[in-house]
Amino acid sequence: MVWILRIGGWASVLVTFGIIVTLVTESAPFFAKVPLIRLVKDTMWTPLFSEPQYGIGALLAGTMVTTLVALSVAVPLGTILAIYLSEFAPSRFRELVKPMLELLSAVPTVVYGYFALLALTPLLQKIYPDLPQFSMLSAGLIMGIMIVPYVTSLGEDSMRSVPMLLREGAYALGDGKLGVAVRVVFPGAFSGLAAAYVLAISRAVGETMIVAIAAGLQPRMTINPLESAATVTAFIVQVSLGDLPHGSIGYQSIFVAGAMLFLLTLGFNLAGHGLRKKFHRAS
Amino acid sequence: MLPEKRAHELERRAHRRRSIDRWFGRLGMVLTLTTLGILAVLLLNLAVNGLSRIDWHFLTSFPSRRAAEAGILSAWVGTLLLMIVTASVAIPFGIAAGIYLEEYAPKNRWTDFIEINIANLAGVPSILYGLMALGLFVYSFRFGQSILSGGLALACLVLPIVIVATRESLRSIPAMIREAAFALGATRWQAVWHHLLPYSTGGIATGVILAMSRAIGESAPLITIGALTFIAFLPPPALHSTPPFVSFEWLFSPYSALPIQMFNWVSRPGEEFQANAAAAGLVLMVITLSMNGAAILIRRRAQRNITW
Numbered sequence: 001m002v003w004i005l006r007i008g009g010w011a012s013v014l015v016t017f018g019i020i021v022t023l024v025t026e027s028a029p030f031f032a033k034v035p036l037i038r039l040v041k042d043t044m045w046t047p048l049f050s051e052p053q054y055g056i057g058a059l060l061a062g063t064m065v066t067t068l069v070a071l072s073v074a075v076p077l078g079t080i081l082a083i084y085l086s087e088f089a090p091s092r093f094r095e096l097v098k099p100m101l102e103l104l105s106a107v108p109t110v111v112y113g114y115f116a117l118l119a120l121t122p123l124l125q126k127i128y129p130d131l132p133q134f135s136m137l138s139a140g141l142i143m144g145i146m147i148v149p150y151v152t153s154l155g156e157d158s159m160r161s162v163p164m165l166l167r168e169g170a171y172a173l174g175d176g177k178l179g180v181a182v183r184v185v186f187p188g189a190f191s192g193l194a195a196a197y198v199l200a201i202s203r204a205v206g207e208t209m210i211v212a213i214a215a216g217l218q219p220r221m222t223i224n225p226l227e228s229a230a231t232v233t234a235f236i237v238q239v240s241l242g243d244l245p246h247g248s249i250g251y252q253s254i255f256v257a258g259a260m261l262f263l264l265t266l267g268f269n270l271a272g273h274g275l276r277k278k279f280h281r282a283s
Numbered sequence: 284m285l286p287e288k289r290a291h292e293l294e295r296r297a298h299r300r301r302s303i304d305r306w307f308g309r310l311g312m313v314l315t316l317t318t319l320g321i322l323a324v325l326l327l328n329l330a331v332n333g334l335s336r337i338d339w340h341f342l343t344s345f346p347s348r349r350a351a352e353a354g355i356l357s358a359w360v361g362t363l364l365l366m367i368v369t370a371s372v373a374i375p376f377g378i379a380a381g382i383y384l385e386e387y388a389p390k391n392r393w394t395d396f397i398e399i400n401i402a403n404l405a406g407v408p409s410i411l412y413g414l415m416a417l418g419l420f421v422y423s424f425r426f427g428q429s430i431l432s433g434g435l436a437l438a439c440l441v442l443p444i445v446i447v448a449t450r451e452s453l454r455s456i457p458a459m460i461r462e463a464a465f466a467l468g469a470t471r472w473q474a475v476w477h478h479l480l481p482y483s484t485g486g487i488a489t490g491v492i493l494a495m496s497r498a499i500g501e502s503a504p505l506i507t508i509g510a511l512t513f514i515a516f517l518p519p520p521a522l523h524s525t526p527p528f529v530s531f532e533w534l535f536s537p538y539s540a541l542p543i544q545m546f547n548w549v550s551r552p553g554e555e556f557q558a559n560a561a562a563a564g565l566v567l568m569v570i571t572l573s574m575n576g577a578a579i580l581i582r583r584r585a586q587r588n589i590t591w
Binding site (some may be wrong): 001002004005006007008009011012013015016017018019021022023025026077080081083084085088089097099101102103104106107108109111112113114115117118119145148149174175176177179180199202203205206207208209212213233236237240241244246251254255258261262265266268269273 | 293296301303304308311312315318321322324325327375376380381382383387388396397401402403404405407408409410411412413417418422442446449452472484493494497500502503542545546548549557560561567568571572578579582
């Protein structure tokens with residue numbers, strides 16, 4: 001009877017296998033046609049034009065900028081909340097607030113996209129009248145809010161597992177609560193926090209709907225968050241929305257973008273997993 | 284330094300530290316409430332813009348080119364059917380995998396690999412599941428752009444959530460329960476079915492609800508497998524009045540889904556469609572937030588009722 005259960009265990013491997021095989025086989029014909037060097041050398045990503053350009057850097061730039069904007073919200077805010085909830089907040093308040101914060105990452109991303117485009121962008125336009133309707137800033141900020149709970153909950157868990165003795169030692173030497181949090185607890189929990197940051201990056205890189213709705217669908221080689229630009233994920237959405245004949249260059253190009261995305265997130269996910277394991281072993 | 288001067292200095296520093304701590308406590312409290320406030324603003328925004336659109340007509344009408352007549356009938360039926368497929372694949376496979384990995388699997392390289400694989404799978408962007416489904420289910424298996432393809436894509440997406448939840452709730456059961464069962468002559472299988480699973484239902488149910496709530500809100504993978512956004516018909520019914528009474532034709536039907544419908548409305552210009560988007564978003568939020576709320580309550584109760 002155990003074989004039934006074992007099949008379940010294999011299912012997860014099969015899914016990974018399915019993803020890798022699909023990405024490789026469907027993007028292989030693309031690489032047969034397009035020399036690899038063009039991915040790096042071209043400065044625009046227009047695989048569907050009659051004179052196509054294949055500079056994937058244009059998509060990666062969009063992904064990088066939205067990710068950086070998101071991290072500039074999620075890392076400081078998430079870390080401060082983690083420190084506050086783990087070291088300062090009364091335990092009843094913490095137990096009440098933690099699940100509520102996690103609701104932020106349960107909100108469907110299409111709803112966040114709506115909010116970024118129709119609520120945050122008009123608000124930002126009041127401050128910055130030149131901001132276009134689609135901007136990486138607006139999408140990135142909302143994405144940052146979405147990933148705050150990832151940083152906070154993992155970060156808070158790792159900070160709370162720092163032994164009380166270490167804190168008491170620092171208190172005995174006369175340090176204050178914030179001093180202990182910053183000089184003792186934070187370094188003690190660093191691998192857990194680093195795992196939280198890395199997993200947050202992976203989330204931001206792979207996030208699709210918020211950027212597809214609010215950051216624009218035009219690939220553009222720019223690092224200015226006030227402009228609109230497509231990310232790797234938004235490009236896949238944009239192409240998928242149109243008619244997509246099996247085997248066309250457009251069809252293949254989304255698998256190329258997908259393969260890129262897979263490699264990027266795989267790196268972050270493995271690093272995050274490793275850091276988390278290290279933290280579990282240490283505590 | 285003179286002793287009294289030194290004491291004074293120390294006192295001054297301690298005082299400063301206390302006031303820094305007080306300020307940070309306030310800052311943390313304010314930031315926590317602000318962050319939660321964003322969630323409230325989001326809900327409020329959806330309610331203000333969309334609540335007036337929600338009525339019986341909205342729930343029972345097909346999408347339309349005229350915003351005021353459009354509804355979400357095909358969208359919520361599509362979401363419901365997708366969830367049936369997703370749940371019937373992800374739940375049994377996920378729980379089986381969780382039990383196998385936690386209770387049966389030997390500790391070796393292969394299980395280490397599965398472990399890393401699951402950790403990575405949980406972080407793979409959802410849109411990649413859509414690409415896999417496009418290449419594999421739609422074209423290789425020839426399921427087409429159907430409810431079956433969409434449901435399977437979502438099932439693969441939430442599989443790691445169910446596996447991890449199952450493993451964690453099994454892991455929280457102390458070893459003595461297993462040892463007691465074995466001491467009474469139970470096989471591993473009996474120990475799992477009679478003791479471990481009943482104790483872990485709370486944790487597994489929490490994981491399953493969270494997984495389904497994730498699947499309901501997910502739109503990126505459905506877009507890549509070409510979920511059409513203008514669907515003005517329902518899939519064929521599953522039950523018939525004539526033998527063989529049951530039909531699985533609906534599995535191969537095109538479909539729409541709530542988040543897809545919302546995305547379609549968001550990307551259209553015009554305030555009327557945006558009101559529709561807000562209304563669809565409100566429905567989505569109510570569903571996902573209440574599922575998450577239920578999961579929190581179940582977890583709380585499960586924790587409270589069991590003392591080892």
